[in-house]
Amino acid sequence: MENYSRYFKQGDLIAKYLKGELSDQEREELDAWIAQSDHNQALFARLTQKSAVAGELEKFGSSDKAEAWQRIIAETEYNATNRQSYIGIRLVPYVAAAVVLLIVGVLRYPFNRQSQPTNPVAQQPIDFAPGSNKAVLTLADASKIILDDVADGQIARQADVIITKTADGQLLYGESSATASAKLSNTQPSYNTITTPRGGKFRIVLPDGSRVWLNAASSLKYPTKFMGNERVVTLTGEAYFEIIPQKNAHKQALPFRVRSASQVVEVLGTHFNINSYADESSIKTTLLEGKVRVIKTSPHQAENSTEVILNPGEQAQLTADAKRRLNLIRKVDLEETIAWKNGQFQFKDTDLPTIMRQISRWYDVKVDFQGKLPDTKFRGKISRDVPLSQIFQILQLSGINFIIEGKKITVKS
Template identity: 80%
Template sequence: MENYSRYFRQGDLIAKYLKGELSDQEREELEDWLAQSDHNRALFTKLTQEATINTELTKFGSSDKAEAWEKIVSETGYNTPNHRSYIGKRLLRYAAAAVVVILAGLLLYPFNRQSQPTKPVAQQPTDFAPGSSKAILTLADASKIILDDVADGQIAQQADVVITKTADGQLLYAKNSAANSLEAPITKSSYNTITTPRGGKFRIILPDGSKVWLNAASSLKYPTKFIGNERSVTLIGEAYFEIMPLKNAHKQAMPFRVHSASQVVEVLGTHFNINSYADESMVKTTLLEGKVKVIRTSPDRAESSTEIILKPGEQAQLTADAKRRLNLIPKADLEEAVAWKNGQFQFKDTDLPTIMRQISRWYDVKVDFQGRLPDTKFRGKISRDVPLSQIFQILQLSGINFKIEGRKITVKS
């Protein structure tokens, strides 16, 4: 038989939320429950509507609350030695009403609902859809291709390189097998730039087979063919890299170098993430596999390292202030660093401005703050595929309010 204990606990938490009596620990517990699924958020939305809770509260008047409670117990099979004493608790009527709606919601979904789609909260007219796969490719001749508008297949050719958009939404560079082998070898590469807008993301396979995932509001400049003794690209924003080892014509290893804000990351073959947005307080380079060297290119204005060699699980942080300190974080949160690539927002003791910067980029909205911001730190995980209103539901548990005007979000405490 289904164990209903957890639903009674959730009913109790929602009741305390309605009465403004949640402790910090209970608020975190409720936020975690909301972040688990669209179904939970839909129930919470229903429960926080005044009409719903008033309707359910009528079932728990002073004359019939014991009878109604017994009905819940008999229908769910939930029974404990002290369930009668629960009736006398101060929060009974709110908690019982919450439990009724939760259990009623469960009846709309079979208990094997993990294998069935859940029904998300209806998107409001002022809501914002999440970002999607879209980008602009700028070719060496400055012509532009809007990648989300073009059909799959070959979209361009530069010298002996063919550029293809694959069916699974990637940009692929490959040697043209039909190219004339008698043509003079290319001695100088031309450069392309792929740019994701706010609310966009894209994946690309570079000419050497290396894979790059670009986050929203980012760009990557790279050659159409890697020649010489090194491979060099330039990043603005955030990207996750999986670099293929490569040797030149002389059988020498060709290092891969990523140039970003005031630093260069040098690798041979490895997996890593770089977050170098201009509006963040530092550039973060997080290593998941292999080995990389992070080199500070800004003037030496501080007594800190000019370069750091990272091992898997470590992170380099380069401050964005005038001192440009380069610091090593020996135990980085790898899951949080690449959550965006895996389709998640993940927060671990994250402040509100940091969260809103991520929201601004992914949902393509402008964010302003009004009044004094709370010092609240947020923890939780939620899909990046949900409408913005579902994230607001969780943040509002901590007393954060939002005003929407067009694509402008004003955050008020």
């Protein structure tokens, strides 16, 4: 099967042009592509005209093209005299999907007119809503609180710790007033676990003020109060951490440790992301700010590294195979790594199985593959707030089809 990544690359450059985000090097690359042929010049002109975008909106259920275009103007500050206005990144969800589909689809179409999907998702009667703020909090006594059902405000109290849910989907831990006795404050900490289902996410502010964004199908176990000379939490799935530096009574830094599968991540104060889903080929720890140490807790071979130190922009990958190799990747795309935390799907030369695993977790569907998997690599960005059918329409442009049976999605090339 043809590799369509070059079309997604040009679509990415045009999208950046429309948003005014091209670097000098990218502008030179785009100019060179435009100059290659009359077709490219005409295509570029089309993709910077409002009529092309407005026409594409009809495929996404817009019954009033003029009204839809006014929404684009309101969302993006687009105007006819400024082609570098914002299109795509700040659009309402269905408009964003239309623009992505237009750029990628029109780029590809002249090169392969025969590869049209035979089973359009748009005709399917079933669709799947995106995920939302959903989680279950398990308290120290094993009782459970469904966070998406409980009212905002104080939801529980454990000893001298008050747990509060905010309206914007956060869980906060704080100490109660002076009613807590010294005896209570010196007891062993109790532990809570917050668990997001498939199709869920949640944010939590830990007792030390550190913030955690929890992705779908994930869990975090933590004490209701950090005590002693370290702060330790346990993660399954994926989470983004912003850790607050702390010191003990002796002015010594209190390390923060995240245990996940066969590794421990040790930090003092930093921002990082851990992806430790069991169905991925490796555990990925990516550093955005500060410095962290990633420690392999179950080394199998002496020649393999047992720990690595990460600097900003680097990633540690602990393979999921029997050898459990710990590898250091010197440069990774940070925007792509935390796109989920910022409400986006973002792919850069990403294969179809990887994309479908993310879709499966976020839309709470089961995914099977039928036939030989295509070797197509995908590039692009789209909001995680759109219905699943809109993402399928984009993927179908590469000749990939989908059969929907209940909550089961079968992928066919």
